[in-house]
Amino acid sequence: MNKSDNAKIILHIDMNSFYASVEMAKDPTLMGKPLAIAGNVEERRGIIVTCSYEARAKGVKATMPLWQARRLCPQLIVLPPNMKIYRNVSEKMFELLRTYTPLVEPVSIDEGYLDITDVDIKTSYLQFVKQIQNDILDQLKLPSSIGIAPNKFLAKMASDMKKPLGITILRKRDIPSILWPMEVGEMHGVGKKSAEKLNKHSILTIGDLAKADDILLEGVLGINGKRMKERANGNDHRPVDPEAANQWQSIGNSTTLRADTVNMVTIQNAFKRLCASVSLRMKRKRVVSSTIQITIRYKNRKTVTRSLTEEKTLESEEEIYHKALFLFEKHWTGEPVRLLGVAVQKLIEKSEAYKQLELFTNEKEEKVNQFHETLSELQRKFGEHIIYKGKGHEK
DNA sequence: TCTGGGGTCCTAGGACCC
DNA sequence: TCTGGGGTCCTAGGACCC
Numbered sequence: 001m002n003k004s005d006n007a008k009i010i011l012h013i014d015m016n017s018f019y020a021s022v023e024m025a026k027d028p029t030l031m032g033k034p035l036a037i038a039g040n041v042e043e044r045r046g047i048i049v050t051c052s053y054e055a056r057a058k059g060v061k062a063t064m065p066l067w068q069a070r071r072l073c074p075q076l077i078v079l080p081p082n083m084k085i086y087r088n089v090s091e092k093m094f095e096l097l098r099t100y101t102p103l104v105e106p107v108s109i110d111e112g113y114l115d116i117t118d119v120d121i122k123t124s125y126l127q128f129v130k131q132i133q134n135d136i137l138d139q140l141k142l143p144s145s146i147g148i149a150p151n152k153f154l155a156k157m158a159s160d161m162k163k164p165l166g167i168t169i170l171r172k173r174d175i176p177s178i179l180w181p182m183e184v185g186e187m188h189g190v191g192k193k194s195a196e197k198l199n200k201h202s203i204l205t206i207g208d209l210a211k212a213d214d215i216l217l218e219g220v221l222g223i224n225g226k227r228m229k230e231r232a233n234g235n236d237h238r239p240v241d242p243e244a245a246n247q248w249q250s251i252g253n254s255t256t257l258r259a260d261t262v263n264m265v266t267i268q269n270a271f272k273r274l275c276a277s278v279s280l281r282m283k284r285k286r287v288v289s290s291t292i293q294i295t296i297r298y299k300n301r302k303t304v305t306r307s308l309t310e311e312k313t314l315e316s317e318e319e320i321y322h323k324a325l326f327l328f329e330k331h332w333t334g335e336p337v338r339l340l341g342v343a344v345q346k347l348i349e350k351s352e353a354y355k356q357l358e359l360f361t362n363e364k365e366e367k368v369n370q371f372h373e374t375l376s377e378l379q380r381k382f383g384e385h386i387i388y389k390g391k392g393h394e395k
Numbered sequence: 396t397c398t399g400g401g402g403t404c405c406t407a408g409g410a411c412c413c
Numbered sequence: 414t415c416t417g418g419g420g421t422c423c424t425a426g427g428a429c430c431c
Contacts (some may be wrong), residue, residue: 046399254401
């Protein structure tokens with residue numbers, strides 16, 4: 001028994017159909033109507049990003065092609081995403097959450113974890129959480145669902161159980177009756193592929209997973225098998241980390257072209273826009289990178305990624321564009337291209353990058369000096385006929 | 396006439412070094 | 414005659430999430 005773990009009280013806050021709700025808060029005449037946010041609204045490739053509960057009632061779902069959604073719900077109101085506004089509202093939402101505790105970890109634009117273990121609560125936890133939910137609704141006009149549990153995993157599963165505007169408490173002792181009867185694919189972290197694999201071994205529910213054989217699980221899911229079994233048993237020791245959201249692993253942009261193309265000018269222009277955006281975002285976050293990756297998706301949806309790593313770090317639009325185009329020209333099969341992407345990885349904070357460069361240069365100098373000392377020593381010993389052919393003399 | 400765009404983490408093979 | 418084993422880095426692909 002882990003005392004500190006048992007004692008924790010974690011919340012998972014999930015905004016209900018966030019983009020659609022923000023649009024409704026902005027324009028109340030949309031309330032109560034079937035509303036969808038979709039990318040590429042005017043083009044055939046649009047898909048539903050999110051939709052209101054009124055639209056869901058008609059069968060409209062996220063990731064559904066727009067034309068299909070319109071067929072199911074002819075009255076559907078469709079708006080393009082306005083990410084700037086959503087990000088702004090999201091920031092306000094997290095600011096509000098930080099008034100309850102500094103231990104707030106944003107997970108995405110519309111969800112996050114709170115550790116309220118050490119918050120001095122005068123009323124009951126349920127009352128306290130109701131207050132948070134009401135404050136978000138009053139101040140931002142946005143509905144949310146909140147899970148209360150002893151760890152992140154259970155809180156996440158709990159927030160998903162009642163939508164919209166739900167509050168769900170999931171205690172360890174509730175696990176056999178509430179969590180275990182659920183299908184294994186409903187578990188956070190178990191997607192379609194893993195669920196299929198588990199089903200083949202007669203692991204159908206979260207309860208089956210909780211009791212499954214360790215060796216079998218490792219064979220089916222690798223290292224993730226053990227982790228998922230632990231979670232199915234209600235164990236999850238990940239702390240709520242307010243800094244996690246500021247530690248970027250990669251920054252990338254991609255775009256599906258208006259039509260599949262082999263036109264080099266179209267391709268270059270797309271890369272230019274993508275690289276400009278990636279470079280701008282790097283500058284804002286004050287990071288540089290030494291690894292660049294491009295993505296090419298072909299007409300038949302086959303997707304390849306190609307990357308390169310260099311000693312020198314990249315940051316400017318021109319440098320990134322140059323490398324991206326180099327990678328594209330080297331690896332393109334010549335088939336029609338559907339999507340292009342550019343991403344930078346292995347990010348280093350700009351301030352750190354200078355330090356590392358200095359260190360690297362110093363090391364190099366030291367090595368050169370050492371070499372020359374050795375050389376002089378040898379020359380003293382054996383005479384001048386030992387001649388050093390440096391790089392510049394080769395070929 | 397189907398399937399966007401933003402991410403994270405893990406795996407597996409090959410190169411290379413000791 | 415036939416050849417180990419550990420470690421790290423790089424690259425590409427895949428699963429998963431919102």
